[in-house]
Amino acid sequence: MHAIYDLIVRISWFFLQLIALFNAKIRLFVVGRKQARNTLETQLSSSDKTIWVHASSLGEFEQGLPVIEQLKQAYTSHKILVTFFSPSGYEVKKSTSVADIVTYLPMDTKKNVARFLAIARPELALFIKYEIWPNYLDALQAKKIPTVLISALFKKEQIYFKWYGGFMRKALNAFSYIFVQNESSRKLLKSIELTNTAISGDTRLDRVSEILERDNTLDFMEVFKKERLCFVAGSTWPEDEAILVDYINHAPKQLCYVFAPHTIKADKILGLAGSLNKRTVLYSKLESTTGDFDVLIVDHIGLLTKIYSYADIAYVGGGFATGLHNTMEPAVFGVPVITGPNYKGFKEAEDLVSQKGILPVTDKFAFSELMKRLLDNPELCIKTGEINADYIAQNKGASIQIMRYLRTLF
Secondary structure, X not given: OHHHHHHHHHHHHHHXXXXXXXXXXXXXXXXXXXXXXXXXXXXXXXXXXXXXXXXXXXXXXXXXXXXXXXXXXXXXXXXXXXXXXXXXXXXXXOXXXXXXXXXXXXXXXXXXXXXXXXXXXXXXXXEEOOXXXXXXXXXHHHOOOOEEEEEEOOOOOOHHHOOOOHHHHHHHHOXXXXXXOOHHHHHHXXXXXXXXXXXXXXXXXXXXXXXXXXXXXXXXXXXXXXXXXXXXXXXXXHHHHHHHHHHHHHOOOOEEEEEEEOOOOHHHHHHHHHOOOOOEEEHHHHHHOOOOOOEEXXXXXOOHHHHHOOOOEEEEOOOOOOOOOOOHHHHOOOOOEEEOOOOOOOHHHHHHHHHOOEEEOOOHHHHHHHHHHHHHOHHHHHHHHHHHHHHHHHHOOHHHHHHHHHOOOO
16 A cells, blocks of 8 residues: 555646646745755754654644744754645745754655655654655554654544545654543544544643734824724735625724734735725835824734734634634734634534634624623623633643653663
8 A cells, every 4th residue: 555655646746746847826836845865965954953843834834833832942962854845834934943954844755765864863743733755654563663743633524534435544653642632532532443542732822822922012003002902904815805895894893903914915905905994004115104093903913912912802714715724823912713614513612613713703793783782781791702712821831731741762
């Protein structure tokens, strides 16, 4: 089966190189991998001791970041090597200070795996959440390199739990230990006789907890918000914005609003601004514009987390579109969080919807009614926000548990 899998990966790589001629994102994927070997050989010497952490994309990297940071502090004589599968992770974090080397993960063929491990020589391999690469895992197991999967989340629909999933089940067996987010994942692994597991929760909750410890002050938000209640809509898509814009255009003047859209292309930003009948300003124009405004559109990345600290009510986008974005970043500040209806598959969102800390809406009418309830009842706002803050406070600590185990390995 490994030979067939190896062939499939090789064929996939061939077609990816063809697609790269016409697709910019796939071009990054292909070119980056062709440079990976040179990156490793340039930045690693035969005397280096290495800890290897692999993340699929940016979300998984952020999820594993509390553990990566603790590894860097605990093992100062080791180099931290971080690999990404996706350009959306590598291109954003290729210069991150928490890693000594950042590169793409070469495709999962036996030849690539052998070459990668010969150069990297990791003493520990850490995979985050979903990344299961059979050839890499098989080689790590053969070399007796401790290999740990963290913040894993399993569902019965996955191939590992199907009658035809034997090959992928074998890959899971290569992990020295698996830290899962919940009891149902642990039970699923037990059903296929995998018992080297522990429930640690989600390391992302450790990450968002750290947000409270830093200075979240933004001068422009102090000036914009003043003494008004503030509604912050983060990572919004057009489907979200259609509902929000309809409400804002007909809402009373008791709130100010901030949009931090998922896409900040000029045409999208200008289209959003043009759809609003309230006084609106772009972040990029703040310094050259005077006056008071009702709506601020943030056409810049990297500010959203701090902006959430100014929210009295938050909306997280993606629940009407491609997939819900990070609800924990506003939740940690103890405010009500509103989303679209598509939150299933996001454990923390499912938990908080059931606890009524996250409030999903299905259309503009439901959104308008929910906003009226929250604004008319400040106590409801406070109680809803406290549910969110308490959830994060009670469920953090995964990275401490994981690090306790990792320290036993070497």
